[in-house]
Amino acid sequence: MIGDVMAVVNGWIENFGLLSEAWRVGIVVFALVFGTATVAYIASHIIGALERKFSQTKNLWDDALLHAARKPVVAFVWLQGVYWAAEVAHRYSDAEVFKVNDSLLQLGFVFVLVWVVLRLIKEAEGILVSPLKMKQPMDYTTVNAVSKLSRAVVIITAVLIAMQSLGYSISGVLAFGGVGGIAVGFAAKDLLANFFGGFIIHLDRPFKVGDWVRSPDRNIEGTVEHIGWRLTTIRTFDKRPLYVPNAAFTTIAVENPSRMTNRRIYETIGIRYADVGQMACIVDDIKTMLKQHEEIDSDQTLIVNFLAFNASSLDIMVYTFTKTTQWVPFHEVKQDVLLKISDIIEGYGAEVAFPTRTLHLPGGVRLSGSQSDESSDKHAEASSGKNAEKSQNRQTTGDVEDSGDSE
Known part of the structure; x- marks a missing residue:
C-alpha cells in the first residue's frame, strides 16, 4: 500500500x-x-x-x-x-x-x-x-x-x-534436538545436574538470598548472595565469595541458622569446694535471675543445676535460650547474664574456682629449695657480721686521728 x-x-x-x-x-x-x-x-x-x-x-x-x-x-x-x-x-x-x-x-x-x-x-x-x-x-x-x-x-x-x-522446519529442528539432546546430555551431565540442582533449590527452598547457611559435611558457611541455575554464590564471613555448584546441595546436609527461633546459652560455671554450703542458694538465685531477665525466653528449656564434683571445682550447668537471634545482640545478652551470675556468686561470699593443686609431704622431708634458702640466710648473716666489724674498725681509726689532730 x-x-x-x-x-x-x-x-x-x-x-x-x-x-x-x-x-x-x-x-x-x-x-x-x-x-x-x-x-x-x-x-x-x-x-x-x-x-x-x-x-x-x-x-x-x-x-x-x-x-x-x-x-x-x-x-x-x-x-x-x-x-x-x-x-x-x-x-x-x-x-x-x-x-x-x-x-x-x-x-x-x-x-x-x-x-x-x-x-x-x-x-x-x-x-x-x-x-x-x-x-x-x-x-x-x-x-x-x-x-x-x-x-x-x-x-x-x-x-x-x-x-x-x-x-526452517520447526519439526525438523525439534527432531534434531531430540536426537542430539541425548549426546549433549551425556557430554554435559554435570551442567544438567547443576541445572536440576538449582531447580530443586527453588522448589524446596532450603535457603534464600540473604540467609546464613552452613554445611557440616563440607567447609561451607556464609551468606547467600545469588542462586543461579548452575551455581550458588555464598559470601563467607571473611568476605570471600564462595561458588558452590547446585548439584552439591542435593547430596549434602545444609543448616540454615537464619531460621532459628532462639539462640542458646550453654555454660558450665565452677565454684570452690569451700563454698559447697552456698551451692543451693546460688543455684536458686541464678534460676530466678534467668526467669526474670527480659532477654531470656522463659518458654524455652531453662536448666540451672549442680552438675558434678570436678577436679578443682563444683560445677553448675546453665542452659537457657535468648529471645534474640542476632549475633551481636546475643553476645551482649550473654555478657549481661554471666556478669549477673558472677555478682550472685560474690554476694554469698563465694568465688569462681580455678584449677588448683594441693601437695601433701610426709614429716621430716625438706625441699632442696628450703635448704638452699637456709644456707643463703646464714651466708647473708656472716657477711653482714663482717661488714659490721669493718665499719667498727674504720670508726675507731677515725676517732684516733681526730684526737691526734686536736692535740
Missing part, C-alpha cells in the same frame, strides 16, 4: 519535470524517515504522559505495562518506517539487499514483541518483591526463579518462530 502511495507521489513530481528519478526517490525516502522520526517522537511523549498520569493511581500494573512498552513501541515505529523506505527504494532498485525486506520485518516484529514481554517480566518481578509496592511481598528467590524460567520460555519460543519465518 505504501508503495502505491509513493508511486502516485513520485508520478506527480515527475509530471512537473523538476527532478531526476534518483532525486525523487531520495526525497521520498527522506520524507518517510523524517515522518518516522516525528511519529516516534510523538509516540514516546504520549506514552510518557500516560505513565505520569497512571502513576497517580493505585494500580501498579498499568504503570508496568506502559513502562515496558515505551521503548519497544518507538522501536516498532522505526522498524515500520524503515521498512516502508526500503520498499520504496526496492521499487526503483534491483539491489539484492532489498529482497529480504519482508523477512527482516517479520524478525523485527518478533524481536519487538519479545522485548516487550521481557521488560514486562522484569517490571513484574520488581513489583512482586518490593515491600513499598506490595503489602505482602513475595520471596525474592521464588520470584527470581519464575522470572528466569519465563524469560527462557519466551526466548526459546521466539527463536522457533524466527526460524519458522526464515523457512
Whole structure:
C-alpha cells in the first residue's frame, strides 16, 4: 500500500519535470524517515504522559505495562518506517539487499514483541518483591526463579518462530534436538545436574538470598548472595565469595541458622569446694535471675543445676535460650547474664574456682629449695657480721686521728 502511495507521489513530481528519478526517490525516502522520526517522537511523549498520569493511581500494573512498552513501541515505529523506505527504494532498485525486506520485518516484529514481554517480566518481578509496592511481598528467590524460567520460555519460543519465518522446519529442528539432546546430555551431565540442582533449590527452598547457611559435611558457611541455575554464590564471613555448584546441595546436609527461633546459652560455671554450703542458694538465685531477665525466653528449656564434683571445682550447668537471634545482640545478652551470675556468686561470699593443686609431704622431708634458702640466710648473716666489724674498725681509726689532730 505504501508503495502505491509513493508511486502516485513520485508520478506527480515527475509530471512537473523538476527532478531526476534518483532525486525523487531520495526525497521520498527522506520524507518517510523524517515522518518516522516525528511519529516516534510523538509516540514516546504520549506514552510518557500516560505513565505520569497512571502513576497517580493505585494500580501498579498499568504503570508496568506502559513502562515496558515505551521503548519497544518507538522501536516498532522505526522498524515500520524503515521498512516502508526500503520498499520504496526496492521499487526503483534491483539491489539484492532489498529482497529480504519482508523477512527482516517479520524478525523485527518478533524481536519487538519479545522485548516487550521481557521488560514486562522484569517490571513484574520488581513489583512482586518490593515491600513499598506490595503489602505482602513475595520471596525474592521464588520470584527470581519464575522470572528466569519465563524469560527462557519466551526466548526459546521466539527463536522457533524466527526460524519458522526464515523457512526452517520447526519439526525438523525439534527432531534434531531430540536426537542430539541425548549426546549433549551425556557430554554435559554435570551442567544438567547443576541445572536440576538449582531447580530443586527453588522448589524446596532450603535457603534464600540473604540467609546464613552452613554445611557440616563440607567447609561451607556464609551468606547467600545469588542462586543461579548452575551455581550458588555464598559470601563467607571473611568476605570471600564462595561458588558452590547446585548439584552439591542435593547430596549434602545444609543448616540454615537464619531460621532459628532462639539462640542458646550453654555454660558450665565452677565454684570452690569451700563454698559447697552456698551451692543451693546460688543455684536458686541464678534460676530466678534467668526467669526474670527480659532477654531470656522463659518458654524455652531453662536448666540451672549442680552438675558434678570436678577436679578443682563444683560445677553448675546453665542452659537457657535468648529471645534474640542476632549475633551481636546475643553476645551482649550473654555478657549481661554471666556478669549477673558472677555478682550472685560474690554476694554469698563465694568465688569462681580455678584449677588448683594441693601437695601433701610426709614429716621430716625438706625441699632442696628450703635448704638452699637456709644456707643463703646464714651466708647473708656472716657477711653482714663482717661488714659490721669493718665499719667498727674504720670508726675507731677515725676517732684516733681526730684526737691526734686536736692535740
